[in-house]
């Protein structure tokens with residue numbers, strides 16, 4: 226199928242992209258791995274597409290001690306190869322297929338906000354943010370939106386018409402932390418039926434902090450802070466109770482609830498093992 230007609234804009238500078246977006250309120254085209262199928266299936270019919278692929282300043286990937294900032298044109302594959310954040314790298318290996326990861330962008334995945342997607346869960350777990358820009362009064366203005374405010378519903382984010390998400394920041398886990406990402410999908414590369422990422426921090430006394438974020442069991446990533454809990458079966462029961470999964474043709478709600486408990490326990494155990502090893506190293 227072909228997409229409905231649209232006017233195509235290909236700005237070369239960030240300011241130009243934002244001016245066009247402010248004027249036409251069109252859809253941003255990044256990797257196109259979700260947007261183009263949606264256009265072809267006529268699930269979206271924007272009058273204007275603003276292709277950001279020529280805006281070179283959006284390609285930066287900056288890693289520091291505090292974490293990693295990923296520009297809006299950094300592809301999944303590029304971030305995966307850079308390997309600059311243990312949990313982001315783990316999550317990226319689970320996103321779709323290599324061909325899709327060669328074009329799809331990290332920031333595009335966040336804005337697309339699919340409830341079953343991996344990267345929104347990672348951003349929520351780590352307490353990261355998305356930097357959003359707009360053209361306002363003849364200049365660029367920016368705001369940082371933290372993960373809990375960014376994901377507003379299934380396939381909905383805080384990016385408003387006329388705005389562009391310019392980068393995302395994924396904080397580094399605290400020293401002595403291990404991370405894990407566990408998921409189940411029906412076929413390799415499909416969106417997961419449910420997924421759980423975890424970060425566990427270990428100190429001299431044992432587990433000092435444990436936290437999980439779940440994908441596929443609610444309209445937005447579900448974050449459960451488990452404090453210093455180190456009984457992983459009890460922790461998994463808390464996660465199961467907090468989940469609000471829905472049933473669909475792929476899995477019943479009851480199955481997803483069971484699955485999220487199993488995955489949470491597995492992710493917490495693996496993250497704790499890695500955290501303990503990191504301390505010993």
Ligand SMILES: Cc1cc2nc3c(=O)[nH]c(=O)nc-3n(C[C@H](O)[C@H](O)[C@H](O)COP(=O)(O)OP(=O)(O)OC[C@H]3O[C@@H](n4cnc5c(N)ncnc54)[C@H](O)[C@@H]3O)c2cc1C
Nearest residue numbers: 253255256257258259260321329330333334342390415416
């Ligand atoms: C077969 C298949 C399997 C997939 N499996 C998975 C999976 O397992 N896990 C997963 O997470 N994803 C999966 N995806 C989705 C894939 O990861 C997409 O690439 C990603 O969701 C969107 O990134 P993109 O750069 O392609 O965005 P696009 O398709 O270009 O855009 C998607 C949406 O986000 C908006 N947008 C994108 N970037 C910006 C920006 N910088 N500012 C404002 N708005 C923006 C667009 O306007 C559009 O509404 C799959 C896709 C396919 C086709």
